[in-house]
Structure formats: C-alpha cells, structure tokens
Amino acid sequence: MKVKEVADLVGISVRTLHHYDEIGLLIPEDTTEAGYRVYSEKNLEDLQQILFFKELGFNLKKIKEIMDSPIFDRQEALRMQHQMLLEKRKRLNKMIATIEKTIKHSQGEISMSSEEKFEGFDFNQNPYEKEAREKWGDKAVDQANEKTKNMTTFEQERFNDIFRRLADIRHLSPESEKAQAMIQEWYQYLNKIGNYSLEAFKGLGEMYVNDERFTKNIDQFGEGLAQFMCAAMSVYTDRNKK
Amino acid sequence: MKVKEVADLVGISVRTLHHYDEIGLLIPEDTTEAGYRVYSEKNLEDLQQILFFKELGFNLKKIKEIMDSPIFDRQEALRMQHQMLLEKRKRLNKMIATIEKTIKHSQGEISMSSEEKFEGFDFNQNPYEKEAREKWGDKAVDQANEKTKNMTTFEQERFNDIFRRLADIRHLSPESEKAQAMIQEWYQYLNKIGNYSLEAFKGLGEMYVNDERFTKNIDQFGEGLAQFMCAAMSVYTDRNKK
DNA sequence: ATTGACTCTCACGTTACGGGATACTTTATA
C-alpha cells in the first residue's frame, strides 16, 4: 500500500506518515525504485498500535521507545491499552454526567460545588492514565536495559547459571516437575531484580519466541531453549495465578 | 481563588492558566496589589466551558472566538457539547470494540479486515466531530442570517445600499481611504443590529470567503466583493484595535 | 527573622505535525 491509501484507510494525513518515517517510528517495509513508500500488513499492525498509544496520550518518543524495546509484547500492550481505554471511557462518562449536571444547574434546577463542575477533567486524580504511562515506559525500558546492564558480574553469573541449567532440561516436558521448579527459580530471580507480575512473566516468555533478539540470545545456551522457556513460563503462570 | 488553587481544582498546570491569561482567553477577574491573579466563580464557569471545548478538539483561538462572540449562548453551547461528548463516547466504544477484536485476532481466534483494524480511529468517517467544529463556527453565521432575515424592508434597503456602494469600489485597494471609510460604515451599521467586537467583525469577514453561502450572496452585488470585504474588514480591525 | 511555599514576568525550548515550493512518477483521459 502506498502512503495515500494508508492515510485514507486510517484517517490520518500523508504528512503524518512522512513524519513517522522521519523519526523512525514507522518505517515502510519497502520502497519502489522511484522512492515511493510501500507499507506492509505488519506496518499496518504497528500503525494500529501506534494510534492506540497515541489515543491514550503517549508521546511519539515514548511510543517508539516502547515498541522498540526488546521486551515489547504486543499481547500485553493490547491488554493494557484495552484497560486504559475503559478507563478513558469512565472519565468521559463522568464528563458527560458533569455536563448534564451543569445544564440543569444553569437552569437553576440544582446546585453544584466547584469540584463537581470539573469532574472528569482532572487528569491528576486519575491514577491509571498518568501512572500507567510511566509504568509502561519504565517497565519496558528500564527493567530490560538498565537492570541487566547494571548487573554485577556476580549476578551475571547467577543469571547464566540458571540459563545453563534450564538448557540442560530443555528436552523435558515444560509441565514436568523439574522444569517447573527451575522456572520458579527463574521467576524468583527475576523478582529480585525487578517486579514481575505473573502476567508479565508470561508475557515475557512469549517474547522469548516472538522477538528474535531475545530468541537469539537465549538460544545461545541451547537450541530451542527460548521455546521451552516460553512454554514452561506459560504453564507456571496458569498454575499459580489466583 | 489564586492560580494554584484553580490549577489543582481542575487538574491543569499553573502555566496553562498563565497562558490563557496571556492570550486573553481567561482573564482573572481581579488581581491583588502584588499582581497575583484572582479568579472568580464566573472565571471558573468560563474555564469549564473552555475545557469542554478543548476536550472536543477545538483550538484555543476558536474557543476564544466562540466565547467572545456576541451571540455566544452558554445554554446552547452546553447542549452541543453534550451531543459531541456522546458522539465521542460512541467513537471510543468503537475503538474498544476494535481492540477487543484485535486481541482475539492476534490470538488467532477471528480474522479481521484492514478497515476493521482502524474502526474508531477514522476522524474523516466521523462526520460529527469534524463538521461540527465548522458548523459551530457557522452558528455565528446562521444567527447572523436569522437577524438579517428578520430585517424590515427599510433596513434591507439600507443594507443593500451599503453593499452596492462597496461593490462599486471593490477594485480599489482594501487599504484605501475610501474602502476603509465604507467598511467603517458597514461596521457601524452592524452594531446597530447586533453587537460585534472588532475581532468578531474580522471573523465575520473571514466567513464571507470561507462560507460559500455568504460568498454567493455577497458576490451577487459584484464578483469578488466577498473577497474584497474580507480583506478590508481585516485591515480595518487591525488598524483600529488597541 | 527566616524559611518554604506561592507568585510574578521574561524568554527560550519542544512536540507533532501543517503547508508551501519544487521536482519527479504514475495513472487517467483524449
């Protein structure tokens, strides 16, 4: 698809697509020899993600950061975007209630406090939207990059050790006791350096196979380890949640 | 109330209030002798209006224009804002449906067309939001029309007379003395039947070329008259303000 | 009398595009 087709499809301007290309947020998968941008299906999916994030108030830099991150998990992104949209609808509902009140008020039918007049507007009082924006940015970027980057050699050793031992058992079933025990160790280790919910843990596992950067790193310890860990982490999560 | 109190109450920054003051959108009703801004209840009501408009995507210039307009009617503003918020919620609902579909889709449960992936995003396909923004500008127009419709024949004659005389000189420069004198007459005439600020007057001129209903009517007196009047009214405003 | 929280006015910086200029490419139409 060429620029205008995409622009028309999603209702944004051609200039916007140019801009996203410029800043490296959405680079067309291909270009014709004349230099025309050609967008793929994957590009469209990314664009959809971008627009969701935008709707939720993230700025483009943050969006790029998130989507570039090695631990970016589309599934989890979608889930959290879903949550945030629901949150946003709540806010909108409040605003609608507020305006309805205001109309009655201005007709002298009811009275209203100053606070009431601004219900629904307050972005500060809305923990989710603001916090989530930071949580997400930090979670994605910091936890992946910073923390592993700042690991001491000691920690690094421990880290490698776990991977080696997991590699050793990677041909067992992910449901097996041994596998689950090792995965638990992995989970606990992770929670020493970060703070992972079970859901996030599962998401992380999915990334091991979905993101080739991860897959490559992990499979250095043994072919198929990423796949194995992903499965085991999923099982672990499902068994332990609730 | 002082800046920070207001800012905290409604969840915006102090800088924003400063900004609104700077551009004349929300001027505090009073200031202490130390120069501190003091906001009144009326100020708060206006601020609420401003925020509603903002939520609906109007830019500050337009908001100022609307609220400065002599025909601004808070009641009606509230009603239309209410409508637009409902419209917005509809869009949000679509987006939520879309994301839910996407989640299922990405889990391979259902399939999705490209269009479906962007439902709720498309601002073009959403007539209300975009159009309404213009319509609302047009409200100023329509009400003006209403008024001219109700003119007596006597007034109508006076009205036509001005237009004919303007048409006669429409090939002069809008800055010329004659043009400016005629435009002044026009301005004074308008202020007999309505109440136009200079800014509103300028805005009216812009509408003469932007709104074809106006353009058509006016150009009946002479091709290009609308354009000429718009230019002359702009000059007149700029020269006479402050 | 001093501290800390507020406030003021500059004034420059930033984000996410808009919009025009100019030139090339592709598609539609005669």
Add this chain to the structure above:
DNA sequence: TATAAAGTATCCCGTAACGTGAGAGTCAAT
C-alpha cells in the same frame, strides 16, 4: 501516444499550546 491530473518525494519554515528554568518579589507560619 501525448498530455493532463493525481500522487509522491524531499526540503524547510511555521505554529499551537504549553514546558521549563531563571531571577525576583510575596505571603503565612514557625
């Protein structure tokens, strides 16, 4: 097949709505 019309490219300046200090005055409480 020529020629117009529509689409696309890059370059680059503009703008809207604040953010973010800097430097200085003000106010309420200890």
